[in-house]
Amino acid sequence: MWFLSRPSLYKQLMREIISFVKRKEHPTLSYSEEAVSWCIKNACDEEKALLRIDPSWNFLDFNQEFPKLVKDGFKVIESFNFNWGGQGNISLNYCLAKHLQAERILETGVAYGWSSLSLLAYLNRMNRGSLVSIDMPFWGTQHEDKIGCVVPSSLRDRWKLIRLPDRDAIPALLKKNLSFDLCHYDSDKSYQGKIWALPRLWSTLREKGILVCDDINDNLAFKHFCESEMIDPIIVKTYDSQVQKFVGIALKN
Numbered sequence: 001m002w003f004l005s006r007p008s009l010y011k012q013l014m015r016e017i018i019s020f021v022k023r024k025e026h027p028t029l030s031y032s033e034e035a036v037s038w039c040i041k042n043a044c045d046e047e048k049a050l051l052r053i054d055p056s057w058n059f060l061d062f063n064q065e066f067p068k069l070v071k072d073g074f075k076v077i078e079s080f081n082f083n084w085g086g087q088g089n090i091s092l093n094y095c096l097a098k099h100l101q102a103e104r105i106l107e108t109g110v111a112y113g114w115s116s117l118s119l120l121a122y123l124n125r126m127n128r129g130s131l132v133s134i135d136m137p138f139w140g141t142q143h144e145d146k147i148g149c150v151v152p153s154s155l156r157d158r159w160k161l162i163r164l165p166d167r168d169a170i171p172a173l174l175k176k177n178l179s180f181d182l183c184h185y186d187s188d189k190s191y192q193g194k195i196w197a198l199p200r201l202w203s204t205l206r207e208k209g210i211l212v213c214d215d216i217n218d219n220l221a222f223k224h225f226c227e228s229e230m231i232d233p234i235i236v237k238t239y240d241s242q243v244q245k246f247v248g249i250a251l252k253n
Contacts (some may be wrong), residue, residue, distance in 0.1 A: 032219045033243075039217045039246035043237040046092050049249060052234055053210075054099055062118050064090040070123060073150030077112055082143060084111035086240040087216065087245055090118035093184060096210055096249075102181035103129035106173070106204065108137035108166055108197065109186035113136070113148035119184075120155040129160045132173070134187065136165040166193065170200050179206050187215040194199045194221035200228065204253070208250045216248040226250060 044052070047059040063070050070087075097105060103126075105119050110133050114194050123129040135147055147160055162169045166187050183201040188194065194213065198221065202211055216222035216235070226248070228232045234249040 010073040011139075012155075025028060030033070030035065032217070035223065036217045036246075037218045038223055039221075039235050040041070042233075042235040043246060044235070046089070046095075046236055046238060049092070049234045049236045050099070050211070053096075053249075053251065057095070057099065060091060060095055060098070062094045062121075063087075065090055065094075066121050069117060069152070072118060072152065073112070073114065076149050080143075080146070087114040088186065088240055089212075089236075089238055090114050092236065092238070092247065093212065094118040094122050094252065097182055097211065100181045100208075101208060104130065104178070104180045105131045105182045105184070105194070106130065106134075106169075106178075106180045106201065107184040107186065107200075108134045108188075109184075110148050110161065113151045115184060115186065116148055117151050117155070119182075120159055123158045130160065132160045132162065132178075134162045134166060134169040136163065136187075166197050170197060174200060174204065178204060180204050181206055181209050183209070184212045189215055189218050191219040191221045194219070195225060198222065198225040199229070202250070205252045209250060211250040211252070213248040215245055222248040233250055 013123065018071050049056045050059055087149060090202075096102075097119055102122070105123070107115055107119065110116055116131065119131050123131060128188060133148070144163070147163070148159075164172075183205055185194070185197060188197065193234060198211070198213065201223075214220045222233070228252075231250045234251075236247040236249060238247055
């Protein structure tokens with residue numbers, strides 16, 4: 001009934017049915033020892049990762065740089081009776097956008113909107129540019145109006161939120177021949193979802209642009225993508241809600 005009341009998601013309903021029939025476990029429960037081992041072997045922390053990109057870089061902690069934005073964001077979500085996860089890599093995202101002097105940014109996966117907040121705070125400080133965010137509502141839930149809720153109205157002028165699945169929204173963007181400085185992938189966690197989306201996001205990046213992929217320890221999709229494109233990635237060990245995870249960074253040289 002949830003899908004049936006949302007006509008724009010009918011195609012995604014068919015995909016979910018096909019995926020359910022084929023899969024052996026839910027994507028969020030998947031675990032790849034090979035992916036984890038690869039990540040651990042090659043990982044560094046956020047500050048070292050940024051120094052590999054730019055040796056002159058000074059790491060900036062978003063929570064310290066924008067304490068009021070963060071405090072207000074937590075106030076918004078503290079009364080909710082559902083959990084959409086933590087802040088993610090907001091400092092890393094902000095620093096990468098600043099390094100690139102990014103004006104055109106694309107992200108997939110919004111939830112509360114912490115990553116969106118960090119990128120929009122950067123754009124607002126620079127007084128230029130725009131962010132396009134793609135996020136299909138969490139299916140089966142009734143909290144669609146809360147997507148991006150930590151982003152205050154004062155930062156929304158530079159933001160376009162597309163409430164569709166990746167497989168509908170990304171092809172539509174590709175048809176517009178848009179180019180981005182920074183792409184952040186944090187939506188479909190499955191191998192199939194990542195291996196489908198990453199090459200398409202990569203094609204939208206300008207020369208010297210950066211692609212960031214969250215949760216690369218879940219499966220080998222990011223590793224296989226980098227091998228297919230002959231990319232030497234930067235693997236970042238980070239924490240979200242005190243849970244260790246790994247983020248992949250690919251530079252388009």
